[in-house]
Amino acid sequence: MLNLIFYKERESLKPKIADIHFSTRKRLKLLFPTHPLELETLIQKKETRGLLCYFVPDPSNEQISWLKYHSQYDPDLKIALFANEQFSLKAWQAGLIHFEPYPIMSSRIIFTFRKFCKQTEELGSSYSVRSPEGVFNLKTRDIHYIHAAGNYTLIHMRDDKTMVLTRQLGTYADLLETAPMFERVHRSLILNKSAVRECRDQKLHFFHSRKPLAISAALESKLKKILSFYG
Known part of the structure; x- marks a missing residue:
């Protein structure tokens, strides 16, 4: 069962959310915590998995840090931030699955849920x-990027694991078709956009990895535009 958690401090969103139709196929449980401790207790339960919709017009730095922490370290919990438009960049930097600016329409809440379903399936x-x-079946979410190096390609994965293959980068076109979070952003680089934690100082930093990828200033500028429209 998937949990849909709708959180707004000191206000239950149940009257506004309960009549929204999300899915006929998925078993869902809607939860409406109203206090930070209530929310923290809820998501610390090991069986809690699903989508957290966090509503706050002007999130504090502490709240952004909290969202970033749980986005990075709770793999079964995806987070969407609903806030004023100027916080979109911070939402992306925090690695959230989605950002939605105020004012909030019910259609955009449904869109967020469907985006969550699509990305988790991918x-x-x-x-x-x-x-x-031999043949290896890799989880697409574990692949951070595929990098061309001469006659070889290097598949870089979470926990800084690497696989070296004698394949040209163009032979991975099927991955781009089946997993939209991957994009060929350079002639020598296929990137998993959902794995990027931060792009700054001519380096790409990834979730679940200590080793950043050095990039050019031109590619950094290009990626910031690409990533700002992703998620």
Whole structure:
């Protein structure tokens, strides 16, 4: 069962949300915490998985840090921020699944849910690669980027794991078609946009990785535009 958590401090959103029709196929449980401790207790439960819709017009730095922490370290919980428009960049930097500016319409809440469903289905898929050691099925969410290096390609994954293959970068076109979070952003680089934690100082930083990827100033500028429209 998936949980849809709608949080706004000191106000239950149940009267506004309860009549929205989300899905006929998925088993859903709607939850409406109204206090930070209530929310914290709820998401600390190991069985809690789903989407947290966090409503706050002007989030504080502390709230942004809280959202960033849980977005990074709670893999079964995805977070969408509903706030004033000027906080869109901070939402992206925090690695949230979606940002929606005020004023909020019910149609945009449904859009957020459907986006969550689509992305979680994509992230749960696998991608098969063939190497001299055999065929490996990699989880697409674990692939951070694929980088061309001469006659080889290097697949960089979470926890700084790397796989070296004798394939040209163009042979990964099927990955781009089946997993839209991947994009060929340079002739030598295919990037998992959902894995990017931060883009600054000519470096890409990834979730679940300590090793950033060095990039040019021109590519950094290009990626900031791409990433601002993703998520």
